[in-house]
Amino acid sequence: MTLTVTVLSGQAPASDSGTATRRHDVVTWGASADRLGEGVAGRGYRLVVHTSVGGDSVRIRLSNAFGDRPVTFDSVYAGRQKSGAELVRGSNKRLTFDGARSVTVPAGQTVHTDPLPGRLAAGSDLVISVHSPDAAGPATGHGMAMATSYVTQGDHTADESASDWTTRTGSWFYVDAVTVRTGATVGAVVALGDSITDGWQSSTDLNRRWPDYLSRRLSTSSVTTIKGVANEGISGNKVLADGAGQSAIDRLDRDVLSHPGVRTVFLFEGINDIKAHTGVTAQDLINGYREIIKRSRDAGLCVVGATVGPYKGWSEWDEAGEAVRQEVNAFIRGSGEFDGVADFDRALRSPYDPGRMLPFLDNGDHLHPNDKGMRAMADAVDLAGLDCSSAWPGPATVASASFGPQRRKPS
Known part of the structure; x- marks a missing residue:
């Protein structure tokens, strides 16, 4: 059952349990990190994940846990899936890192994005698009996703159409968790x-x-x-x-x-x-x-x-x-x-x-x-x-x- 709540909307956060001030972060999706072959410079990934609990202030965790060198992500977006690699119009939003559009994740480390304004529904098909200009060495990800995601060359993370996302993959790359802010x-x-x-x-x-x-x-x-x-x-x-x-x-x-x-x-x-x-x-x-x-x-x-x-x-x-x-x-x-x-x-x-x-x-x-x-x-x-x-x-x-x-x- 997928709940029909607006995903990544601009709505004000709802008050959980009647106490808006008593809130905390909760993981809504996760996938164990492992080594996934070699990273490819200039490659983009459009990753489809299915969330559990709903909330606001969505944060994505990027992982370089199995890398042997730093990896830079210069563009990261999150939106709602319409069909395949196509996103619902207007849902794709840029994610930042301490206000910056790019981040370099050291070898063996993870990093969270800044919270994204708006509310993420429970049971959502969230689409996370990431691009790295310099990926090399061991890539980090989850091999057996049992879900279809998409790969492209070049930075098409901001695109909501599927036209440049024609290659399919059954793995998730570099993303290992999604969290939301909800009631305490x-x-x-x-x-x-x-x-x-x-x-x-x-x-x-x-x-x-x-x-x-x-x-x-x-x-x-x-x-x-x-x-x-x-x-x-x-x-x-x-x-x-x-x-x-x-x-x-x-x-x-x-x-x-x-x-x-x-x-x-x-x-x-x-x-x-x-x-x-x-x-x-x-x-x-x-x-x-x-x-x-x-x-x-x-x-x-x-x-x-x-x-x-x-x-x-x-x-x-x-x-x-x-x-x-x-x-x-x-x-x-x-x-x-x-x-x-x-x-x-x-x-x-x-x-x-x-x-x-x-x-x-x-x-x-x-x-x-x-x-x-x-x-x-x-x-x-x-x-x-x-x-x-x-x-x-x-x-x-x-x-x-x-x-x-x-x-x-x-x-």
């Missing part, structure tokens, strides 16, 4: 995961990843003020080891803790550690989960753990890996160390063979859910259980907080 009671959840969270095998351009379905549920819910959703999945990602992106442990600060307005970390990873046949034990994974839990709680966040889904029939499945998965899931469900437990294994598995995904929900590779499976996962989440009131309730109460249920080779 509104928060966000960050989904930290692998290719299932990234949306592999969901329908391209239809926003049918499980975090998208979760976002649509949250947008109409009255049981929680968590409305923002940032999808920080990377295809092939592991909890413990770098490879397909930095490990969940190594990227936690940048991909989760650095975003404003986050109240909850939703941890759904482990299958790639298990099926890689590298000798990772259940205790190894549990130790990794505990590190993520501790660092997230130290930052004042609630932590939800999701059970690892079935994968029998996938080429790397074996009995030893299944035993590790079952032991890990027993910890997630029963240890009481998470503030909440989303039982995705139960939501996806076949009642006739619990090690295998229900065929109705399986895209066919026996690891990745189809659109129906993605929705089943989101529907398994108790929305009220996402929010532990911004403070960990402590070990005495956490046990009762559970709730139901790459341009690389996907995982």
